[in-house]
Amino acid sequence: MPTTFDTHTLETTAREMTAAGKGILAADESTGTITKRLAAVGVESTEPNRRAYRELLFTAPGLGEHIAGVILFDETIRQSTADGHPFPEVLHKQGVVAGIKVDRGTVPLAGFPGETVTEGIDGLRPRLGEYRELGARFAKWRAVIHVGSSIPTSAGIEANAHLLAQYTALCQEAGLVPIVEPEVLMDGDHTLARCEEVTSAVLGTVFRRLVEARVHLEGMILKPNMVISGAKCPDQATPDEIAEATVRTMRRFVPAAVPGIAFLSGGQTEEQATRNLAAVNAAAPGAPWALTFSYGRALQKSVLRAWRGAAENAPEAQRILLERARADGLAREGTYTR
8 A cells, every 4th residue: 555654653643642551631622611610610621720720731741651641622732831941842751642632623514404524624734743842642523413303414435534644644644643533423322233334334435435535544543433322212221231332343344454443432421431432442452453542531631620710729639530441441451440
C-alpha cells in the first residue's frame, strides 16, 4: 500500500498511547462544554479559570502512571502553567503524550432530519502542521451517530465515515496518530441489540472507507462507544451483557492491525465506565488490540466537584483524578474490583 509518511513513528506513538495499564484523558471540551461543566460547580468560565483547572489535571503527581495521552482543545494546547511552562511540555515531562481535538463540532446533515455531520475538514492540513509545531503527537475527530426508529440512515453513516477517512489520512500525512471516534450515542430508549446493530453498521462502513483512503491501520487508534443500552431503555444491560456484545462487535468489524481500541464513556457514570471496561477486558482474552479507555466526564466529574475553583482544593481534586485513573488502568487489564 503506498505511503508518504513515517509509519514507524506512527506505530510507535500508537503503541505508547495504548500501553498496558494506561488510557487517555479526554480534556478536549470546547469552550461551550467546559462552560457548562464549570457552571455546574459554581465556577465562572473565564480563561484564567479554565487554565487553572487544566493545570490541576496536567500537573497531578504521577499522572503518567495510568494516563498515556491527553486530548487537548485549541485553547488549551496554547496555554501554560502559572510559572510559564506550555501544557504539552508539562505533559511530556509526566511521560504523557499530548494530542489535539481538530473537529469543529457537528451540524445538521442537510436533507436528513435528526442526523448530523462533523465540520472542520476545510483547512485541516495547515492546522495539523501548526498543532504538531505546538507539541501535539496525535489528533482526534468525533463523528456523532444518533439512534432513532428510522435513523441512522446509510447516507448519514456514509457521510460521517467519509469525513473520518479524510481526516485520518491527513493526520498520518502530518505525522500525527489519528484517533477515529465514531460515537453511537447512548441517548434514547434503544435496546442493547439495536445499539449493536447500529454500531456494526457504523464500524463496517468506517473501516471500509479507511481502507479505501489508504490509511495505515497500524498507526491509528479507534475510539468507539461500547455496545450499551440507551440511557432511557427500561431494560438496562448488565456489564457482562455489554462486554459480550461489545467484544463480539469489535471482533467482527475492527481489523487486527489496529493497535488499540480506546472506549469512550458516553454518558456512563464514573463507576459504570470502569466496571464495563473491566468486563470487556475480562471477556476478551487474547484480543488482537489493546482494549483501553479515553474518558472525559468519567475521569473528571468528581474532580470538578472537589475543586470548585478553589486553589486550596487542588490537592484533593488531584488525588481523586489519580484514584479514578488507577481504577480505569486496572479495568484496562480486567483486574478492577470494588
